[in-house]
Amino acid sequence: MEKKRKIGVLGSGSGSNMQALLDAIEVGELAAEIVLVMSDNPDGYILERARQAGIPAEVIDCAGYQSKFPDHCQERVGKRLQEAGAEFVCLAGFMRLVKQPLLDVYGGKILNIHPSLLPHFPGLEAWRQAIDAGVAESGCTVHYVDAGMDTGPVIVQRQVPVLQGDTAETLHERIQEQEHIAYPEALKLVFAQSP
Ligand code: GAR
Numbered sequence: 001m002e003k004k005r006k007i008g009v010l011g012s013g014s015g016s017n018m019q020a021l022l023d024a025i026e027v028g029e030l031a032a033e034i035v036l037v038m039s040d041n042p043d044g045y046i047l048e049r050a051r052q053a054g055i056p057a058e059v060i061d062c063a064g065y066q067s068k069f070p071d072h073c074q075e076r077v078g079k080r081l082q083e084a085g086a087e088f089v090c091l092a093g094f095m096r097l098v099k100q101p102l103l104d105v106y107g108g109k110i111l112n113i114h115p116s117l118l119p120h121f122p123g124l125e126a127w128r129q130a131i132d133a134g135v136a137e138s139g140c141t142v143h144y145v146d147a148g149m150d151t152g153p154v155i156v157q158r159q160v161p162v163l164q165g166d167t168a169e170t171l172h173e174r175i176q177e178q179e180h181i182a183y184p185e186a187l188k189l190v191f192a193q194s195p
Contacts, residue, residue: 002031005191008086009037010060010077010094015046017092017113020180021187022053030184031191036084038077040069040096056084067096074101081106088190090183091145095124098145110145111190113183115175117141117157122150127172130162137161138171140179142186156186 009018018037024030037050040060050057060077063070078101081089091098091112098110116126118141121133130138139159144152158178162171 005032005187006035006085006087007032007187008081008084008089009034009046009050009092010089011037011039011044011046011092012041012095013044013046013093015044015049015092016176017179017183018046018090019049020183021090021092022049023180024184030187032187035086036081038080040094046092062096069096069098071099071101074099078102078105088187090187092183097149099147103145103147108144109194111155111183111186112143112145112150112152113179114141114143114150115172115179117159118143118150118154125168127175128168131166131168131171135162138175140175140182142182155189156182158182 011018021030022034025032034055037046037055037057038060039047040062042059047057058080060073062068062073082105087109089106089110091110102110114126116130117139121129127138137159139157141154142156143154146152158181160175160178
């Protein structure tokens with residue numbers, strides 16, 4: 001039997017990408033186990049989804065900072081992930097920049113999903129950036145995390161056409177459908193490359 005890889009997930013929002021990973025695990029498509037879910041947003045639905053699935057769910061205390069991810073908080077998160085036995089860390093809608101303290105512990109083992117075809121439209125609300133730029137195509141990217149913003153090596157990309165009449169919201173919805181396919185797909189590739 002394929003060995004189950006242990007994953008920790010960090011998110012800030014609804015957690016639909018985390019759910020997609022759980023669903024892929026459930027149907028036996030992904031040989032993995034989510035061992036810990038952490039959110040910097042105490043109200044993030046991702047925490048509720050985790051609890052419903054019986055997965056430990058914890059709030060990340062960011063010392064009152066709105067968007068910064070202070071070093072000592074990253075150290076603590078790294079420690080909790082290690083204690084939970086996570087081998088890989090998946091950022092799933094996590095809206096703070098991961099830097100050295102966490103990269104020191106999990107370098108090369110942190111993945112992120114981003115709602116554009118990187119290197120296009122890094123940063124916030126990439127779907128809105130695509131609409132504003134008037135491009136004909138956008139999509140999503142799963143990539144390894146390095147110290148930059150949405151800059152690490154790409155693992156999987158999936159294209160999404162921008163349709164006539166698309167708003168930022170309708171485009172984001174269709175990008176999310178592809179994200180939910182791309183994330184499990186990327187993890188399978190990563191697992192195959194790291195026996
Ligand atoms: C996703 O679209 C993800 O790509 C995006 O946030 C959304 C989270 O949705 N992430 C970023 O923009 C990171 N730069 P979810 O909470 O339902 O998974």
